[in-house]
Amino acid sequence: MGYYDPSSWIASDDSIVVSIEAKLILKKSAWSAGRTTRGKSFLPKNSLELQVLIEDTGEELRLVEWQGDRQGKIYIDLNQNVDVYRSGHFRCSYHQNPNGCAIPPPHHIHFPTIKYRKLGYGQTSYAHPIMGDQDCNYILALQSFCDQINIFLDKVNIPLWSW
Amino acid sequence: MSYMDIEEIYLKILSDKTRGMSFQEAGDGLIVKLPFSNFMGEPIEVYIGSDKGHIILEDLGQTAGCLFSTNQYTETAEGHRLLKNIVNTHRVTMDYNRGVLRKELTEESNIAEFYDFAKILVAVNAVVPEFRHPRKALRRRPRLASRLVKDVEQLKLPMLVQKHAEIQGRKATWIVEFKYSIVGNGAASDIFVSCADLSLKKPIDEAAYVLAMAMDIQDIPSDNKQLRVVYNLNGGSPESLQASELISENQERFRYSAFNYSDINDRNRWTDITRQELALISEGRAPLL
Numbered sequence: 001m002g003y004y005d006p007s008s009w010i011a012s013d014d015s016i017v018v019s020i021e022a023k024l025i026l027k028k029s030a031w032s033a034g035r036t037t038r039g040k041s042f043l044p045k046n047s048l049e050l051q052v053l054i055e056d057t058g059e060e061l062r063l064v065e066w067q068g069d070r071q072g073k074i075y076i077d078l079n080q081n082v083d084v085y086r087s088g089h090f091r092c093s094y095h096q097n098p099n100g101c102a103i104p105p106p107h108h109i110h111f112p113t114i115k116y117r118k119l120g121y122g123q124t125s126y127a128h129p130i131m132g133d134q135d136c137n138y139i140l141a142l143q144s145f146c147d148q149i150n151i152f153l154d155k156v157n158i159p160l161w162s163w
Numbered sequence: 164m165s166y167m168d169i170e171e172i173y174l175k176i177l178s179d180k181t182r183g184m185s186f187q188e189a190g191d192g193l194i195v196k197l198p199f200s201n202f203m204g205e206p207i208e209v210y211i212g213s214d215k216g217h218i219i220l221e222d223l224g225q226t227a228g229c230l231f232s233t234n235q236y237t238e239t240a241e242g243h244r245l246l247k248n249i250v251n252t253h254r255v256t257m258d259y260n261r262g263v264l265r266k267e268l269t270e271e272s273n274i275a276e277f278y279d280f281a282k283i284l285v286a287v288n289a290v291v292p293e294f295r296h297p298r299k300a301l302r303r304r305p306r307l308a309s310r311l312v313k314d315v316e317q318l319k320l321p322m323l324v325q326k327h328a329e330i331q332g333r334k335a336t337w338i339v340e341f342k343y344s345i346v347g348n349g350a351a352s353d354i355f356v357s358c359a360d361l362s363l364k365k366p367i368d369e370a371a372y373v374l375a376m377a378m379d380i381q382d383i384p385s386d387n388k389q390l391r392v393v394y395n396l397n398g399g400s401p402e403s404l405q406a407s408e409l410i411s412e413n414q415e416r417f418r419y420s421a422f423n424y425s426d427i428n429d430r431n432r433w434t435d436i437t438r439q440e441l442a443l444i445s446e447g448r449a450p451l452l
Binding site: 040041042043044045047049062064066067068069070071075077087089092110119120123124125 | 189190194200202203204205210221223224225226227228230231232234236237238243246257259261262263292
């Protein structure tokens, strides 16, 4: 468990968002989030929601993971309210960083910078690659995502259907 | 227009020469990558395949993923309701079991149906993230130690209290939250206040720490030493209840007083005792050692 500093992937005229990275460096623990069972829910395959607590500050983050149909791409987002701090894309194709650097498949994690702060919403952003097999499964993806940002998963009950 | 097969649709899309569109084989069908980004900044994809002799269009679960990521997946959420309205008007099915949007092409279908389906995906990916509302934050109380500091500060006597004081045991030196000294019945007495926050960390570990400290210091010969343990509960979880019982049951055995901060009567008891003792010091009736 640790923290991966993505600074080396950014162009020299840009930089990481210090206030966000400070939160990601701190030790965090995750546990399964309670989900409402009332009514119908339109959920993707293997959807998993975790609450993440920054132990030193008491702040709470939300981690969601889900898998696409057929191709089996896996997506993991870590956010706080409306701000996405990291967005992991597993079993995906190439990603082109704003500085022109191509991140090879199969996995990469998007991170915010001062110039490209908003992740998602149809906007481009920086990403760094992570090691792993093309056919990595749902659990391995979660573990390698959490390994990069110091999240401990020992309190998480992984649903059996996700194996 | 006659019924088209996949190849025909494929050729039709190709013949439109839409720039930025790309294709990829996927099993018996193909995946079309549209020149529009989804909410994650990746190309929106449409699967074209066949099922029981019908041509089907599917979204590969990206729309359900969008609702899930933005916390809009329940049927009462705005995003879910909006999606339902859109798919109803376009005769698209929401497959709740697989979490995909699906459209079956009829014999009268033409290439426009493919673009209509694509438009739904583009619209939902553009609009739903704007509905993103934060998950209701849990009402998390500050840590017990911070609350005790606040309580003592309210007594306006913080200078009389030593924070993070040390207490020497037989085998180790322990850190407690507060220490102050009073004179009662002609003898000076040291009061040590330790807190066991059973709400955040592993409650059993917290209780074990307190018991180990109490056990370790009780053998040190000193008549004028009092240990008080203030603990709280985490909404009655089995672990925190077990930990609180451990702290509460061993008071006499290890000679300390326990106060349950979650219980209003117990909390008032602790505050009253502290206030009275500190008032004695501030009025000069008891020396500050």
